[in-house]
Amino acid sequence: MKAMTFVLFGATGDLAKRKIFPALFNLYVDQKLPASYAIVGVGRRTYTVAEFLRSVEQSVSDAAQRREVDSSCIHAFLSTIRYVSVDVTQKDDYLALLGQVIQCEQEWNLPQNRLFYLSVAPEFFDVIAGHIKASGLCETTGWKRLIIEKPFGRDLQSAEALNEKLCASFAEEEIYRIDHYLGKPMVRNLEAIEFANPIFQAIWNNKYIANVQITANETVGVEDRAGYYDHAGALRDMVQNHMLQLLMMIAMHLPNRINAKEIRKEKRKVMEAVRPMETEDVMRSVVRGQYGAGNLQGHSVVSYRDEPGVEADSMTDTFVALRVWIDDPLWSGVPFYIRTGKRIKEKSTKIIIEFKNPLEGSYRNQQTAPNLLILNINPEEGISLQVNQKNAAERGKLEPVTVDFSTDASQAPEAYELLLSDAIQGDSTYFAHWMEVKLAWKWVTPILEAFAQNQVPLHVYPAGSYGPQESAELLMEQGFSWWQDEEREREMSGVHSR
Numbered sequence: 001m002k003a004m005t006f007v008l009f010g011a012t013g014d015l016a017k018r019k020i021f022p023a024l025f026n027l028y029v030d031q032k033l034p035a036s037y038a039i040v041g042v043g044r045r046t047y048t049v050a051e052f053l054r055s056v057e058q059s060v061s062d063a064a065q066r067r068e069v070d071s072s073c074i075h076a077f078l079s080t081i082r083y084v085s086v087d088v089t090q091k092d093d094y095l096a097l098l099g100q101v102i103q104c105e106q107e108w109n110l111p112q113n114r115l116f117y118l119s120v121a122p123e124f125f126d127v128i129a130g131h132i133k134a135s136g137l138c139e140t141t142g143w144k145r146l147i148i149e150k151p152f153g154r155d156l157q158s159a160e161a162l163n164e165k166l167c168a169s170f171a172e173e174e175i176y177r178i179d180h181y182l183g184k185p186m187v188r189n190l191e192a193i194e195f196a197n198p199i200f201q202a203i204w205n206n207k208y209i210a211n212v213q214i215t216a217n218e219t220v221g222v223e224d225r226a227g228y229y230d231h232a233g234a235l236r237d238m239v240q241n242h243m244l245q246l247l248m249m250i251a252m253h254l255p256n257r258i259n260a261k262e263i264r265k266e267k268r269k270v271m272e273a274v275r276p277m278e279t280e281d282v283m284r285s286v287v288r289g290q291y292g293a294g295n296l297q298g299h300s301v302v303s304y305r306d307e308p309g310v311e312a313d314s315m316t317d318t319f320v321a322l323r324v325w326i327d328d329p330l331w332s333g334v335p336f337y338i339r340t341g342k343r344i345k346e347k348s349t350k351i352i353i354e355f356k357n358p359l360e361g362s363y364r365n366q367q368t369a370p371n372l373l374i375l376n377i378n379p380e381e382g383i384s385l386q387v388n389q390k391n392a393a394e395r396g397k398l399e400p401v402t403v404d405f406s407t408d409a410s411q412a413p414e415a416y417e418l419l420l421s422d423a424i425q426g427d428s429t430y431f432a433h434w435m436e437v438k439l440a441w442k443w444v445t446p447i448l449e450a451f452a453q454n455q456v457p458l459h460v461y462p463a464g465s466y467g468p469q470e471s472a473e474l475l476m477e478q479g480f481s482w483w484q485d486e487e488r489e490r491e492m493s494g495v496h497s498r
């Protein structure tokens, strides 16, 4: 790993405190940072270095406790950090930043490898990239990289404009667009499940797969983010980025080689093959919902429109379900169902692959359940396979059982740790390439337009439910159902087989 200087814009912000500094600290403890490096925190407020380090110390204290490290370890980590107050809109302020970076490079004898992380509001992304270039921060004798937070634009046009501006300062291969779903260990694992297991690889196609169900349900509501969310909605907030990334990961074909270039090439091909939607398709294949008041895990919760900061007549989608077709020989005829919602009965991110069931009805007078491959992403992490077996206690009645493998999620590194470690090493496999982002925006555009013009009904669903009933109907049209909901209902009613 090459020695470097890590410049963190937004170092006094929420994300830096909650995720970035704890992740850097964990990497430090695990000796996954370069042998020599410096971190330069950039914020607007005029902190002294000591004040800034106190705030960093606070933000890594939980991680330090969990890792059972002593204060000397924390102080050693803090000793690598400096702070500069910069108004990112003021070009002259960047000279002080450049001075600090050069000073760090001299003090620690670091090559001019510079990693810039923009953890600031999106309206500053292009401004900062431009000033980094104009100030000379970009002129290095080593490498330079730019990590950029979400959201990457709010539609195709703004994303293109942002990308153009970033590309004036950084080349595509130097830009690392964060999608934190690509930092989740089980999402990274999808590629291995598909491509490192010949038995799955052999049946990963429309001959054997009946449908694929991708779910990211949350129990939380809009929280204190109405200012952003009420102008975004679930389609922009979750589908354009995270859900389509999951789709690309699960549907990509076997790459020629397992490396960043080939994997991203295959992901891009998936987005190119996703069937575009006309307005009529949107009306047939997309369900839009918004949570009403309800009861969630024993607590009454207010409707979305009654949340602080939300417009009383807001039409913002807090739930979206979609039926997606991929027009390529591998997936022709296989519906991919995607859904995501807030204030849903339980937190659950998973992908369920339902296999075709040619034996249905052929097993004497008994029904066989389809085989399911369940990829649990969050909060549980692991794989389950549903198979049929005879229950000896029930006179050999056939019933589905699951073979489970789960990992201890509490021991797995956090998404930001994995993403930061990758960017430091120059591995862009799990960052969104511009073409993926662009194609995803392009694909959601007709849906965004149909929502804006109210061409799709907004179904109100009770908080604590599985979303609007219409989302179940989307699957029923092909004779399917959301397996996860069925499973939960069965568990609750004490019935364990179909």
Ligand SMILES: NC(=O)C1=CN([C@@H]2O[C@H](COP(=O)(O)OP(=O)(O)OC[C@H]3O[C@@H](n4cnc5c(N)ncnc54)[C@H](OP(=O)(O)O)[C@@H]3O)[C@@H](O)[C@H]2O)C=CC1
Pocket (backbone or CB within 6 Å): 009, 010, 011, 012, 013, 014, 015, 016, 042, 043, 044, 045, 086, 087, 088, 089, 118, 119, 120, 121, 122, 149, 150, 151
């Ligand atoms: N917070 C989260 O959970 C998540 C955040 N993100 C993304 O991360 C990014 C940062 O979010 P978050 O940390 O929540 O934002 P915050 O509002 O908490 O922090 C913003 C940061 O930007 C700095 N800043 C604001 N204006 C200026 C300026 N003119 N000059 C210099 N610095 C400035 C602030 O400095 P100061 O405090 O000194 O004013 C602060 O460090 C955003 O793109 C967001 O979309 C993505 C996923 C989750």
Ligand SMILES: O=C1O[C@H](COP(=O)(O)O)[C@@H](O)[C@H](O)[C@H]1O
Pocket (backbone or CB within 6 Å): 216, 218, 237, 238, 349, 378
């Ligand atoms: O990016 C976002 O993701 C979170 C959900 O992330 P998860 O890791 O908890 O599944 C979502 O709550 C938020 O609205 C969105 O901006």
